[in-house]
Amino acid sequence: MSREHLREYLKGYRESWTICMQCASCYYRGPIVPHNWRELPPFEWASPHRKCPSYEYFKFRAFSPVGRGNLASIVFDDPNFPITDELVRVVYTCTSCKTCSEICKAHDPWTIIWALKEELIRRGARLPNPLPKLITNIDSYGNIFGAEKPPAINMNIPKKGEEILFTGCFIRFIQPNLIEAIVNIFGKMGLNLAWLGDEEQCCGFLPGQHGDIQRMEMQAQKNVKRLREAGAQRIIVSCAHCYKTLRDYYPKLVDNFPFEVIHVSEMYARLIESGKMRFARRVEEKVTYHDPCFLGRHSKVYDEPRLVIENVPGIKLEEMDRRRKWALCCGSGAKAVYFCYPEFSSAISRERLLEAKEKANNLVTSCSSCIFQMDRAAKQNNIGINIYDISQIVARGLGIPSIV
Amino acid sequence: MSFQSKILDELKAIVGPDRVSVSPEVCLAYAFNPFWGRDIIVKPDIVILPKTPEEISQILKVANSYRVPVTPKGAVGGGGHGGPLKGGILLDLSLMDNILLIDTANMKAIAEAGCSFFKLSQEVFKRGMLLPTAAYGSGPSVAASAIDPAYAFGGTRYGGNINLVEGLEVVLPSGEIVRVGSMAYLDSEFGPYHRYITGPDLVGLFTRSNGAFGIITKVAYRCLRKPKFWAFKAFAWPRDRLKECIHAAAEATSIEVFDIHFNNRARWELKPNGPKIPEDLYFVLTIAINGFNELELRGREKEVEEICESYGGRYLPEVGEDFHAIWPCDFLPEEKILPPRYSLPAKIPRSYVFLFDELIHPLSWMPQIYEKMSELCAEYGLSGLVVDGFILNNLCSSTQFTISLNDSDPDVVKRYRQCQNEFRKWFLERGGTFQYRLPPYVPDKVWTNQLGAFKILKKIKGLLDPNNILSPGTFELFEEVEADE
Numbered sequence: 001m002s003r004e005h006l007r008e009y010l011k012g013y014r015e016s017w018t019i020c021m022q023c024a025s026c027y028y029r030g031p032i033v034p035h036n037w038r039e040l041p042p043f044e045w046a047s048p049h050r051k052c053p054s055y056e057y058f059k060f061r062a063f064s065p066v067g068r069g070n071l072a073s074i075v076f077d078d079p080n081f082p083i084t085d086e087l088v089r090v091v092y093t094c095t096s097c098k099t100c101s102e103i104c105k106a107h108d109p110w111t112i113i114w115a116l117k118e119e120l121i122r123r124g125a126r127l128p129n130p131l132p133k134l135i136t137n138i139d140s141y142g143n144i145f146g147a148e149k150p151p152a153i154n155m156n157i158p159k160k161g162e163e164i165l166f167t168g169c170f171i172r173f174i175q176p177n178l179i180e181a182i183v184n185i186f187g188k189m190g191l192n193l194a195w196l197g198d199e200e201q202c203c204g205f206l207p208g209q210h211g212d213i214q215r216m217e218m219q220a221q222k223n224v225k226r227l228r229e230a231g232a233q234r235i236i237v238s239c240a241h242c243y244k245t246l247r248d249y250y251p252k253l254v255d256n257f258p259f260e261v262i263h264v265s266e267m268y269a270r271l272i273e274s275g276k277m278r279f280a281r282r283v284e285e286k287v288t289y290h291d292p293c294f295l296g297r298h299s300k301v302y303d304e305p306r307l308v309i310e311n312v313p314g315i316k317l318e319e320m321d322r323r324r325k326w327a328l329c330c331g332s333g334a335k336a337v338y339f340c341y342p343e344f345s346s347a348i349s350r351e352r353l354l355e356a357k358e359k360a361n362n363l364v365t366s367c368s369s370c371i372f373q374m375d376r377a378a379k380q381n382n383i384g385i386n387i388y389d390i391s392q393i394v395a396r397g398l399g400i401p402s403i404v
Numbered sequence: 405m406s407f408q409s410k411i412l413d414e415l416k417a418i419v420g421p422d423r424v425s426v427s428p429e430v431c432l433a434y435a436f437n438p439f440w441g442r443d444i445i446v447k448p449d450i451v452i453l454p455k456t457p458e459e460i461s462q463i464l465k466v467a468n469s470y471r472v473p474v475t476p477k478g479a480v481g482g483g484g485h486g487g488p489l490k491g492g493i494l495l496d497l498s499l500m501d502n503i504l505l506i507d508t509a510n511m512k513a514i515a516e517a518g519c520s521f522f523k524l525s526q527e528v529f530k531r532g533m534l535l536p537t538a539a540y541g542s543g544p545s546v547a548a549s550a551i552d553p554a555y556a557f558g559g560t561r562y563g564g565n566i567n568l569v570e571g572l573e574v575v576l577p578s579g580e581i582v583r584v585g586s587m588a589y590l591d592s593e594f595g596p597y598h599r600y601i602t603g604p605d606l607v608g609l610f611t612r613s614n615g616a617f618g619i620i621t622k623v624a625y626r627c628l629r630k631p632k633f634w635a636f637k638a639f640a641w642p643r644d645r646l647k648e649c650i651h652a653a654a655e656a657t658s659i660e661v662f663d664i665h666f667n668n669r670a671r672w673e674l675k676p677n678g679p680k681i682p683e684d685l686y687f688v689l690t691i692a693i694n695g696f697n698e699l700e701l702r703g704r705e706k707e708v709e710e711i712c713e714s715y716g717g718r719y720l721p722e723v724g725e726d727f728h729a730i731w732p733c734d735f736l737p738e739e740k741i742l743p744p745r746y747s748l749p750a751k752i753p754r755s756y757v758f759l760f761d762e763l764i765h766p767l768s769w770m771p772q773i774y775e776k777m778s779e780l781c782a783e784y785g786l787s788g789l790v791v792d793g794f795i796l797n798n799l800c801s802s803t804q805f806t807i808s809l810n811d812s813d814p815d816v817v818k819r820y821r822q823c824q825n826e827f828r829k830w831f832l833e834r835g836g837t838f839q840y841r842l843p844p845y846v847p848d849k850v851w852t853n854q855l856g857a858f859k860i861l862k863k864i865k866g867l868l869d870p871n872n873i874l875s876p877g878t879f880e881l882f883e884e885v886e887a888d889e
Contacts, residue, residue: 024479025542029501030523032542037634037692037728040530049523059423059453059499060430061479067433074432077812086429 005252006213010115013108014076020069020107026100027052027064047103048326053333053348054093062090065100065109072116083125091116092128093341095333095348096209098297102325117211127210128340135207135215142201142222143169144335150198151176157183161194164232166223166246168239169202170368178368181395182238182264188398189271193236199226205241208249209334216245220253227259234260236267238391240295240367241335247299263295265366265390269304272311279397282314287388288359289317290352290374291327292367294334305366305390312397318359328352330370331377338373349377357385366390408449411470415452415493418462423453423499434477434494448475448494455499457573457581457621464619464873465579467493473876476615478518478545490876495619497547503527504622505596511627512570512586512596517547517620521554521565524625533627536562536663547620550611555762555794555802557692557728560657560664562628563797566611570599571624574610574617577869584610586624596624609864615875617868631662631694633701636724637708639717640669640685646771649687652715653795654767656691656708663692665727666770666793666801672723674790679723689717690727759786759805759824762794764837767801776830777805784823786816 025032025047032047040046050056055064062071068091075081091113100109121127127135137146150172157165157179163186171178179195186193201222208216223246227235237243240263247261271277289309295301302324309317322328331349332338338345353374356363363385365371375387395401408426415424425431426449435447454460467474473492488494497518505514508531515524522542525535536558544554549565550572556565571586585607586596599607610617641649653664667688669681681688691708695701709719759781765773774791781789788808793801809816832853865872 022480023542028479028498028520028542030520030542031526032522034522034526034537035529037534037694040526060425060433060451061496061498062427062430062433064433070433070436071429084429086427090429090433 006249007118009252010111010118013111013115014072020066022066022070024064024066026066026104026109027055027061032103043324046326047099048322048328051099051103053095053097053329053331054344057344057347058093063093065094065104065113068094068113068116069107069109072112072119075116075119083120083123085126085128088120088125088128091120092131092210092336093333093344095293095329095331095337097293097329097333099326099329102297114209114211117209118213119211121211121213128336130339131206131210131336134339135212138202138204138207138215138219143173144202144206145169145173147173153179155180155183157193157195157197159194159197159199160230161192162231162233163191163193164227164230164235165193165195166203166227166235166237166242167195167200168205168237168242168368170239170372172200174372175368175389178238178389178391181389181391181400182236184400185391185394185398186236186267188400189276194230194232196226196230199230201226203242203245204249205245206335208245209241210336213253216249217253220245220250224250224254224257232259234262236262236264238264238366238368238389240292240299241369244294244298263299263301263304263366265295265305265308266301268308268390268394272308277311277394277398279312281397281399283312283393283396284314285362286316286318286360287362287364287393288320288356289323290320290330290356290363290365290370291324292365292370293327293329295366296327297325301366305364308390309364309393312393315393315397320355320359322355328355330365330367330373332369332373335369338369345373346377346380349374350381350383353378353381353383353385357383360385362386362388364388364390364393411466411472412450414466415450415463418466419452419454419459423455425451431494434496446488447491448488449491450493451496452493453496453499457575460495460575460619460621461579461581463493463495464575464577467873468577468579468871471871471873474619474873475875476517476547476551476619478548479520480542480544480548488875492873492876497545497619497621500621501545505624506531506533506627507595508533510595510597511629512624513627514571514587514590514596514622514624515546516622518545520544521546521549528627529630532630534558534630535568535625535627536565546623546625550623551613551615551620555796557663559794559796559802560692561660561662561797564802565625568626568628569607569611569623570626571596572607572610572620573622575619575621577618577871577874581621582618583622587622590624599626616865617874619874629696631696633695633698634662635693635701635705636690636728637693637705637712638688638690638720638723638727639712640681640688640720640723641715641717642684643686645716646687646774648715649689649717650767650770652712652717653689653770654799655711655715656689657767657795657797657799659704659707659711660797661691661704661708662694663690663728664795665690666791666795666803668774668789668791670788670790671792679720679726681720681723682718685718685720688720688723690724692724692728757806757809757811757820759789759807759820760827760838761804761806762802762838763805763831764800764802765831765834767793767795767799769834770801770803773803773831777827780823780827781807784819786820786823 029049033041033045052064061067094113098110134144137144183193204216204219243263251257331345371387371389378385431448436445473490475488476495479498500516500518503515513528525537528535536556550569554565573583573587575581585599588601590596669686672681693704786807790806792804795801835853
C-alpha cells in the first residue's frame with residue numbers, strides 16, 4: 001500500500017464527472033428537494049439555503065463544486081491545458097468543507113476537486129502563497145510554522161506509552177496549554193497519556209489536502225515510525241484535521257498501520273458512557289456547538305461531542321440551524337483558505353459567528369483550527385462571543401483549572 | 405484603449421468590478437455540460453452577475469451599442485447547458501433569487517428570475533399550495549422554467565410549468581423594462597390577479613423564447629391548491645405490448661391523474677438497489693394520483709387500475725411509490741443507491757448522456773418513436789437506451805432518451821452524433837418539436853416544419869432586437885432557412 005493507492009482512489013473519481021447532470025444542487029440557493037407531495041423533507045435532506053462558501057463569496061459558477069468539476073473534467077482530459085494562477089485560485093479557494101458531497105452522493109464533488117488538486121500538483125502548478133513556504137517548513141522543521149522549538153509545557157509528559165496524544169501543529173505551537181488540559185483530564189480518569197513532544201511531526205494534512213499526496217505519505221512514514229517506537233497502541237487526537245489524516249489516510253499510506261485513532265470527544269463520550277467520567281462542577285453556560293468540517297462531514301463524528309457537552313451539568317446546548325452535516329465551515333478552509341485568502345476566510349467566519357451569536361454567547365468546537373480561526377475572526381469583527389475547545393468545557397466540569 | 409477593455413469598463417461601471425469577469429477559467433465553467441457531451445464547448449467572453457432589472461437594462465444598452473451578443477442563464481438551464489452560441493456576454497441571473505410575493509388569498513406567487521424553482525415550490529407548499537415541480541433535479545430557475553419550459557411532475561394534469569405562468573417582467577433588448585400579463589397589474593390595488601390584459605396576450609411572446617426577445621427578470625405564477633391525498637401506482641407490460649401500454653397511458657391521462665411517466669426497464673437498472681422489474685416485463689407506467697378527499701382519490705385509483713388491467717398491465721407494488729415519493733430527488737441518490745458510474749445498465753465507463761431532451765410529440769406516436777430510436781441505437785452500436793416520457797395533459801409526450809457511452813472515444817462520439825442527426829431528421833419530417841431548441845443541440849432543421857410561425861417570429865425579433873444581440877443562436881437559423889427557400 002502506498003500513495004499510489006490513494007492516487008488510484010482519486011483517479012476513480014475522474015470518470016464520474018462526465019455524468020454530472022449539472023443540476024446545481026451542490027451550490028444553487030434553495031432546497032435540494034422541495035417536498036414529496038405529502039410533506040417537507042426531513043433534516044437529512046433539508047439542506048441549507050446557502051451551501052457553498054466559496055460560491056457565496058466569489059459568486060461565479062467557477063467557484064462552485066459544479067464549476068470546479070467542469071474544469072476538472074477538461075484538465076483531466078487535456079494534458080496541455082494551461083495551468084494558470086487563476087485556475088489555481090479557482091481550485092484552491094474551495095474550503096474543502098464537503099457540503100457538496102453531502103448533497104450529491106452520486107458524484108462526490110469534493111473528492112473530484114481533491115483529485116484535481118492532486119493533478120495540478122503533478123503538473124507543477126504554482127500554489128498560492130504562502131502554501132509553498134508552509135510545505136517547505138514541514139520538510140525543514142517538521143511543522144507548518146517553521147518554528148525550531150514549540151513553546152515550553154509546564155509539566156512532564158512521558159514520551160512513551162500505549163496511549164499517545166497526537167497534538168498537531170496548531171495545538172503544539174499556538175494552543176500549547178490545551179495539551180496540559182487534555183493530559184490532566186485523562187490523568188484524572190486514570191489514563192496516563194504519552195506525547196512525542198519535539199519528536200512529533202506535522203501530520204501532513206496541509207500538503208495532502210492540497211494535492212501533495214507524496215508529502216503526506218512522507219509525514220505518515222515519519223510519524224508512524226516514531227509512534228511505533230514509542231509503543232503506541234491508541235492515538236488520541238484533538239485536532240480534527242490531524243484526526244482525519246491519521247484515521248483515514250495513514251492506513252492507506254503506510255503498511256500495517258496498527259493503531260486505533262480516536263478523537264478526544266469520542267474518548268470523553270466513552271468515558272461518560274462507561275460511568276468513569278463524572279462531572280463534579282456545574283458550568284452554568286448557554287453554549288452552541290460548531291461541527292468542524294473534518295470531524296463532522298469528513299469523519300461523521302456528530303453525536304459524541306454533543307453527548308459530552310450535554311452531560312456537563314448546568315450547560316444548555318442551543319443548536320444552530322446549520323448544524324451536523326449542514327454546518328457551515330469556520331473559515332479555516334482546510335487551512336489553505338485561512339493562510340492564502342484571509343479576507344474570504346474572515347467573511348466565512350463572520351457569517352458563522354453571527355449565526356452562533358444568535359443562539360449563545362459561548363461557542364464550543366472540537367478542532368484547533370476552528371478555534372484559532374474563529375477566535376481571531378471574532379476579535380477582527382468585534383463579535384462578542386467566547387470560543388472554547390471541548391476539552392476546556394470538560395476540564396471545567398471536572399474541576400480542573402482551565403488554563404487555555 | 406481596446407474594444408474589449410472599453411466595453412469591460414462600461415460594464416464594471418454598471419455592476420461594479422466584482423461582478424464582471426473575463427477570466428478564461430471563470431468563463432469556461434459556463435461553457436458546457438458533460439451530460440450533453442463535451443465535444444461541444446461554447447464559451448462566453450464576459451460573465452456578468454446583475455442584481456436588478458435596472459442593471460440589466462444598462463447592460464443591454466451597452467451590449468446594443470457594441471452589438472455584443474447577450475445570453476441569460478440561471479444556475480442550471482437547458483439540461484444544464486444554456487451557454488451562448490457565439491461568445492459575448494453571459495448574464496448569470498443566479499443572484500436575483502428573491503421571492504417577492506406569495507399571496508395565498510389569490511393563489512399567486514412572484515419570484516425573481518434566478519430564484520430556484522424548488523425554492524419557490526417549497527415556499528408555496530409550506531402555505532398549503534402547490535406548483536408542479538420542475539423535473540427531477542434541484543431545479544432550474546423560475547425564469548428558465550418559463551423561457552425553456554421544464555415539464556414537471558404534474559404535467560399530466562396541469563401541463564408544463566409554463567402553463568401556470570401568468571405574468572412577466574422583461575427587459576427588452578433596447579433596455580426598456582416592461583411588464584406583461586398579470587405583472588402589468590402589479591402596482592394596482594388588485595395586484596397581479598389575471599394573465600390577460602385588455603388586448604392581446606403578450607406573455608406567450610416570451611415564454612419558450614429562449615431569452616431571444618428579452619431578459620425575463622420576474623415571473624408571476626398561478627398556484628394550485630395542495631391536494632391532501634396521494635397514491636402512487638405502477639403497471640408494466642411485456643416488450644411486445646408497447647401499444648397497449650400507450651393506450652392505457654392515454655386513457656389514464658384523460659381522467660386527469662396528476663402525473664404519468666413512461667419508461668423502459670433500463671430506467672430501473674440505473675438504480676440497482678431500487679425496486680426490481682420482473683424479467684418478463686419491459687415498459688412501465690408510473691402514475692401519481694391525488695384527490696382533495698379520500699373518496700376522490702379512491703375513485704381515481706380504481707379507475708386507473710381498471711384501465712391498466714384492461715390493457716393487460718400488471719400491477720407492481722412499491723415501484724410507483726419509489727419513483728414519485730423518494731428522498732431525495734432522482735439525481736441525488738441516497739447512500740443505498742450506488743453512484744451511476746457503477747450502475748449503468750450497459751456497464752460502460754465514463755458516461756451517461758442525453759440523446760435527446762426533450763422531444764415533443766403526440767403520445768399515440770410513442771411506439772413508432774421508441775422503435776425508431778432503438779433501431780438507430782442498434783445500427784450505430786449505442787447501448788443502454790433509457791426512455792423517460794413525461795405524459796402531458798394534451799395527450800402529448802415530452803420524451804427524453806439517454807444512453808451510456810464512453811465520451812473519451814472519438815469514434816463513439818461520432819456515432820452518437822450521427823445517430824442524433826438521423827433521428828432528428830426523421831422526427832422533424834413528421835412534425836416533431838423540441839423542448840430545447842438551443843443550437844448546437846438542435847441545429848438548423850428545427851425550424852423547417854414550422855416555417856409560417858417562424859416568419860412572423862422573425863419579424864417580431866427584427867422589431868424588438870434589430871441588432872440580434874439576445875441569444876442570437878436561437879434565431880440566426882432564420883437566415884439559413886430563408887437561404888434554403
